[in-house]
Amino acid sequence: MWKTPTVLLLIVLLLLGLGIVMLASTSGIRAAEIYDDPAYFLKRQVVWLLIAAAIGFLAGKLDYHRWRPLALAFFVVAALLLALVLVPGIGAKIGGSRRWFHIGFLSFQPSELAKFALLLLLAWWLAREKWRVREFWRGAVAPLAMLGVIALLIFAEPDFGTTVLCGAAGLAVLYVGGVRSAYLAVFAVVGLSAFSVAVLHDPVRLNRILAFLNPEQYAQTYSFQLLNAINAFIAGGPFGVGLGRSIQKHYYLPEAHTDFIFAIIGEELGLVTSLGVVLLFAGFFFCGLRISWRAPDAFGRLLAFGLTLMITLQAVINICVVIGLLPTKGLPLPFISAGGSSLVISLLEVGVLYNIARQARQPVFNQRHQPIKDRVHQF
Known part of the structure; x- marks a missing residue:
């Protein structure tokens, strides 16, 4: 019987392999037009994959306890980078958002870190x-302030999708870590209220929500990608039109190699493969929960749970956006979408998860059906 770390790595390798194959299929037309090189995006992703694999390998070898004394420093560096990316001339502004640093032909998104x-x-x-x-003070004010700093800086870019992702994952970790539900509920209500007010005062985000509620009315603007993504799934049927034969990637889906790559999977490889991707992410989630459940200490349990939830929740949001269950968010599909910084951080997180799994202990009999939340501070 395969062990959890082996299954986790196998799932990640399958998703990475599918990502490279689909990137080769989806990115050539746009790359040829912009860079006069059909393989431009593919070559860039391979470079990022090599970097990410090296970082993930080192993270898998490094005892996860060594991250503990670095936690505050990492947080400060990440917050500073999020602040710097907002400065004109330092952060690159693309599509109305200032989210990236450009280093040569590579780009880095500090919100991933x-x-x-x-x-x-x-x-x-x-x-x-x-x-x-x-x-x-220790259970509500301090950790919620940490979460608030990151959420506000990402929100200012603006990146509403990543803000929601960080908020949801952060609150879940705090809940599992033992923070009182009443404190979290108050913070969630305040945060959602502020978020709603901001959306109502942002024409682009507001129109995305209106387009989500009435896609036909915005068919040539804000619903353009959503309607074409749905057409891609309809055209693909159960087994797809064949690898490389997508129609929607021909400018009908401008983000076919990034945020909407799942739609091209549905069109070229069909519903069966799409469901297979969903099952792989479900398998990743359960492997991560198992690792968290068996981690040898509270730090390992909480870190494994948070990393697992962050990656899985991002996948769920991306897929729900593509199939029309959520408004457009602009989040990549982990391990599959083109994007260097997302890939690097995802494989870093997988490496940390793998190291926690290698140090797992077998739970005693009376803990086998105990929720993670009740086991966090044991031992």
Whole structure:
């Protein structure tokens, strides 16, 4: 019987392989037009994959306890980078958002590092404070301030999708870590209220929501990608039109190699393969939960749970956007969509998960059916 770390790595390798294949299929037309090189995006992704694989390998070898003393430093660096990317002339502005640093032909998105830094700091803080997290200042004010700093900086870019992702994952980690539900509920209500007000005052985001509610009315503008993504799934049927034979990638889906790559999977490889991708992410989630459940200490449990949830929740949001269950968010599909910084941080997180899994302990009999939340501060 295969062990959890082996299954986890196999799932990631399958997703990475599918990502490279689909990137080769989807990116050639746009790359040829912009860079006069059909393989431009593919070659860039391969470079990022090599970098990400090296970082993931090192993270898998590094004892995850060594991340504990680095948690605060990582958080400060991530917050500074998020602040710097907002400065004109330093951060690159694309599509109305200032989210990237350009380094040669490579781009880096600091919000990706911030997601990892946030989970690292929350896991460190909650594990250090133990049962004191039930208190107001240590369990609510301090960790929620950490979450608020990252969320506000990402929100200012603006990147509403990543803000929602960080907020949801952060609150879940705090809940599992033992913070009182009442404190989290108040923060969630305040955060959602502020978020709603901001959306109502942002014409682009507001129109995306209106287009989500009435896609036909915005068929040539804000619903353009959504309607074409749905057409891609309809055209693909159960088994697809064949690899490389997509019609929708011919400018009907401008983000065919990034945020909407799942739609091209549905068109070229069919519903069966699309469901296979969903099952792979479900398998990743359950492997991560198993790793968290068996981690040897509170820090490992919380970190494994947070990393697992962040990656899986991002996949769920991306897929729900593509099939029309959520408004457009602009989040890539982990391991599959083109994007260097997302790939690097995702494989870093997988490496950390793998190292936690290697140090797992077998739970005693009376803990086998105990929720993670009740086991976090044991041992």
